Amino acid sequence: MADTDVLVAPNILEYPYTRTVGPVLGRFMTGLRDGRIEGIRASDGRVLVPPAEYDPVTSESLDQFVEVGQAGVVTTWAWVTEPRPPHPLERPFAWALIRLDGADTALLHVVDAGDESKMATRMRVRVRWRDHRVGEIQDIACFVPEEGQ
Amino acid sequence: MSDTDTVEPVRSIRAPARLEYRFTAGAAQSRFLRHLVEGKILAQRCPQCGKVYVSPRGACAADGVATREEVEVADRGTVTTFCVVNVKFAQQVLTIPYVSATILLDGADIGLMHLIQEVEADQVHMGMRVEAVWSPPEERGPTLESIRYFRPTGEPDAAYESYREYV
Ligand SMILES: [Zn+2]
Numbered sequence: 200m201a202d203t204d205v206l207v208a209p210n211i212l213e214y215p216y217t218r219t220v221g222p223v224l225g226r227f228m229t230g231l232r233d234g235r236i237e238g239i240r241a242s243d244g245r246v247l248v249p250p251a252e253y254d255p256v257t258s259e260s261l262d263q264f265v266e267v268g269q270a271g272v273v274t275t276w277a278w279v280t281e282p283r284p285p286h287p288l289e290r291p292f293a294w295a296l297i298r299l300d301g302a303d304t305a306l307l308h309v310v311d312a313g314d315e316s317k318m319a320t321r322m323r324v325r326v327r328w329r330d331h332r333v334g335e336i337q338d339i340a341c342f343v344p345e346e347g348q
Numbered sequence: 349m350s351d352t353d354t355v356e357p358v359r360s361i362r363a364p365a366r367l368e369y370r371f372t373a374g375a376a377q378s379r380f381l382r383h384l385v386e387g388k389i390l391a392q393r394c395p396q397c398g399k400v401y402v403s404p405r406g407a408c409a410a411d412g413v414a415t416r417e418e419v420e421v422a423d424r425g426t427v428t429t430f431c432v433v434n435v436k437f438a439q440q441v442l443t444i445p446y447v448s449a450t451i452l453l454d455g456a457d458i459g460l461m462h463l464i465q466e467v468e469a470d471q472v473h474m475g476m477r478v479e480a481v482w483s484p485p486e487e488r489g490p491t492l493e494s495i496r497y498f499r500p501t502g503e504p505d506a507a508y509e510s511y512r513e514y515v
Contacts, residue, residue, distance in 0.1 A: 204378065205372060205373060205374060205375055205378045206372075206373040206377070206378040206381055206382075206490055207370060207371065207372050207373070208370075208371050208373075209368070209369070209370060209371070210369040210370070210371040211366065211367070211368050211369070212365075212366070212367040212369070213364065213365070213366045213367075213438070213439075214364065214365040214366075215362075215364050215438050216362075216363045216364060216365060217360050217361070217362055217363065218360060218361055218363045219359060219360045220358060220359060220360060220361055225357050225358050225359055226357065226358075228358035228361060229355075229357045229358045232358060285366070334358035334361070335358075335361045335362070336361075
């Protein structure tokens with residue numbers, strides 16, 4: 200290597216954070232571990248999924264948990280053509296906002312549709328659980344299109 | 349049926365962050381790093397303000413001009429400021445407490461950050477004179493780790509006036 204060549208080296212920063220989740224998200228995560236999806240009822244009657252600790256309008260504490268369905272509707276989505284190492288799937292997939300049955304807000308997650316042409320706003324999708332669940336959002340491996348679409 | 353009554357509820361999640369960079373040293377810093385292999389500390393002088401930068405970045409941040417003149421600076425200098433590390437973190441190599449310091453090398457106009465060893469952490473102080481402890485030549489590479497650490501020289505402390513501009 201000539202003396203004039205510029206040196207290049209990998210520089211990797213890693214922060215092994217553990218985050219405490221609090222009582223509301225803690226219960227949501229516990230539900231996921233048990234294969235259940237729980238939202239929370241807001242003061243205006245809406246069901247928020249994932250649950251919020253405080254009412255988005257009145258700011259009061261919320262504690263009325265509501266179990267919602269394991270399938271729902273894609274409200275918007277973006278197709279990832281070339282997944283990168285930290286992504287949940289190694290093949291092309293969609294990031295999507297999914298409004299589960301019984302919920303009034305949408306959850307950001309992954310749709311494993313195989314091909315972009317299978318994706319559509321308002322399509323129905325269903326949860327695919329991970330085999331070994333530990334109580335984190337990745338316990339939902341992804342959502343998949345409902346059969347018969 | 350739910351296990352939530354009998355199993356500990358979830359209280360925390362793993363949320364690691366990982367940032368993968370490819371660091372390009374640039375021409376000036378690459379020459380600096382290669383000189384470390386020879387046990388030399390290479391700096392650059394600004395043609396406008398005359399300040400000597402180490403490690404050199406090829407330009408003066410104050411004047412915005414290229415710094416082409418290369419000068420060698422000493423491998424000893426003065427502690428201008430320092431930090432006693434008392435907190436454990438992942439991949440920590442040294443045992444705590446240890447000291448990370450900014451060292452104004454003789455002939456330089458900017459501090460270099462490095463470790464201070466061979467002295468108790470609570471003895472390190474501003475103005476302390478220190479010298480580089482180099483790795484054996486065969487273990488050196490184009491990295492600041494070719495200097496293992498700095499240690500006190502035993503000289504009298506530098507006068508505050510001599511480094512006040514650099515604190
Ligand atoms: Zn200058």
